[in-house]
Amino acid sequence: SAVISQKPSRDICQRGTSLTIQCQVDSQVTMMFWYRQQPGQSLTLIATANQGSEATYESGFVIDKFPISRPNLTFSTLTVSNMSPEDSSIYLCSVGLSGELFFGEGSRLTVL
Amino acid sequence: GDSVTQMEGPVTLSEEAFLTINCTYTATGYPSLFWYVQYPGEGLQLLLKATKADDKGSNKGFEATYRKETTSFHLEKGSVQVSDSAVYFCALSDRTGNQFYFGTGTSLTVIP
Numbered sequence: 001s002a003v004i005s006q007k008p009s010r011d012i013c014q015r016g017t018s019l020t021i022q023c024q025v026d027s028q029v030t031m032m033f034w035y036r037q038q039p040g041q042s043l044t045l046i047a048t049a050n051q052g053s054e055a056t057y058e059s060g061f062v063i064d065k066f067p068i069s070r071p072n073l074t075f076s077t078l079t080v081s082n083m084s085p086e087d088s089s090i091y092l093c094s095v096g097l098s099g100e101l102f103f104g105e106g107s108r109l110t111v112l
Numbered sequence: 113g114d115s116v117t118q119m120e121g122p123v124t125l126s127e128e129a130f131l132t133i134n135c136t137y138t139a140t141g142y143p144s145l146f147w148y149v150q151y152p153g154e155g156l157q158l159l160l161k162a163t164k165a166d167d168k169g170s171n172k173g174f175e176a177t178y179r180k181e182t183t184s185f186h187l188e189k190g191s192v193q194v195s196d197s198a199v200y201f202c203a204l205s206d207r208t209g210n211q212f213y214f215g216t217g218t219s220l221t222v223i224p
Contacts, residue, residue: 099163
């Protein structure tokens with residue numbers, strides 16, 4: 001299994017600002033994923049972040065809006081840039097390990 | 113492509129009632145199937161899984177059987193408790209284990 005810590009757990013942000021979410025894993029993992037969960041919705045994959053390569057973004061998500069770093073096998077960051085109220089969501093970091101997905105507790109962002 | 117279709121919610125049950133949440137899938141090959149649970153204010157946790165046809169996953173009184181003939185993985189519990197109130201997500205991973213697909217989630221509320 002994997003234990004995943006995300007920071008911040010929640011934040012209230014002003015329109016037009018940017019926020020970086022950190023994800024720390026207690027073991028080395030190749031595959032890390034960033035998901036968005038809008039209020040009352042299911043999970044939407046934003047991007048896959050593999051160490052040593054550029055993140056792969058899903059349709060509808062672009063690097064300028066959601067830049068991702070993956071400097072090593074235990075850490076990743078997701079930045080939500082130039083935020084608008086539509087970006088208010090829970091952002092979840094997850095890792096793939098032994099055929100399973102493990103999730104952090106999520107970062108709940110509210111944009112005013 | 114691969115996908116998961118999950119019973120719409122919300123579902124409200126009285127304590128000790130029987131629970132079924134339907135989940136069907138579309139996939140090429142032999143996916144692994146999962147149920148994840150999200151308690152209020154928390155991230156997703158793996159509840160149970162099954163990796164091949166006729167496998168039964170079980171945990172905390174919940175069960176689901178991988179039915180290839182009906183492409184289903186319905187979640188059941190014989191007697192729900194108030195503490196089972198959560199959102200339940202059905203998911204599959206493809207043959208590579210690198211792609212995961214989630215259902216829309218089913219909100220369950222158990223009342224005393």
